[in-house]
Amino acid sequence: MTAPAQRLVLASVHDVSPRFEGEVDRLLDLLAPHVGSRLAMLVVPNHWGTAPIVPGSPFATRLRRWADSGIEMFLHGFHHRDDRRHERRSDRLRAQFMTASEGEFLGLDRREAADLISEGRALVEGVTGRAIDGFVAPAWLYGEGALAALGDADIKLAEDHWRVWSPAEQRTLARGPVITWASRTRARLASSLAAAALLRHAPLSVLRIGVHPPDCRHQALVRSIDRTFAAAGRGRRAGAYRDLLN
Numbered sequence: 001m002t003a004p005a006q007r008l009v010l011a012s013v014h015d016v017s018p019r020f021e022g023e024v025d026r027l028l029d030l031l032a033p034h035v036g037s038r039l040a041m042l043v044v045p046n047h048w049g050t051a052p053i054v055p056g057s058p059f060a061t062r063l064r065r066w067a068d069s070g071i072e073m074f075l076h077g078f079h080h081r082d083d084r085r086h087e088r089r090s091d092r093l094r095a096q097f098m099t100a101s102e103g104e105f106l107g108l109d110r111r112e113a114a115d116l117i118s119e120g121r122a123l124v125e126g127v128t129g130r131a132i133d134g135f136v137a138p139a140w141l142y143g144e145g146a147l148a149a150l151g152d153a154d155i156k157l158a159e160d161h162w163r164v165w166s167p168a169e170q171r172t173l174a175r176g177p178v179i180t181w182a183s184r185t186r187a188r189l190a191s192s193l194a195a196a197a198l199l200r201h202a203p204l205s206v207l208r209i210g211v212h213p214p215d216c217r218h219q220a221l222v223r224s225i226d227r228t229f230a231a232a233g234r235g236r237r238a239g240a241y242r243d244l245l246n
């Protein structure tokens, strides 16, 4: 007899970079009672062009230890900043108002996206000594060039706000919104608290929860994150994204 399929909670820490080392530590402490080291890190090779991950540096050593402990490693853009002027008005609006210009992979063509994926992947894989588990675009925004480049690069796992898929296998692996928090404005902070309070009870077979470094600076968000993991953990086990491939 086969065991019943178990529901999963997938945790991720975004924007892992030397820029946010202290915040990442606080988030790991917050998540540990709920998921241990069963989580994914979204790693930015050189955040805003001013926080490079340097092979051999103390931060690089920590990244390797985190990977050794079983934490999944996703490449998360390269600079995490959208420096381009978008041709299409809808893309321009999306880039400016939805993401505070963090949608780095929205306006890249196939070649540009491929180059950044290849360079970032080589860096992260060199530092951790293992293959990356996948790629997640900054702000979960993918342009057509980025989507084509992910397929070319044989990336096993990717996600956006609404689903997890395999670019390599060209199939969707899980559906449902990711629970995440925003703190850029009071209105966003309030609406993200309300959304989390609802979504953590959603009857999804795979519940994704993504946290960002600035979250830990707001007590209300820290409380909401803690409650969300506690609620999500009832009837779910902490899983890995790679579990979805089997």
Ligand SMILES: [Zn+2]
Pocket (backbone or CB within 6 Å): 014, 015, 076, 080, 138, 139
């Ligand atoms: Zn990010």
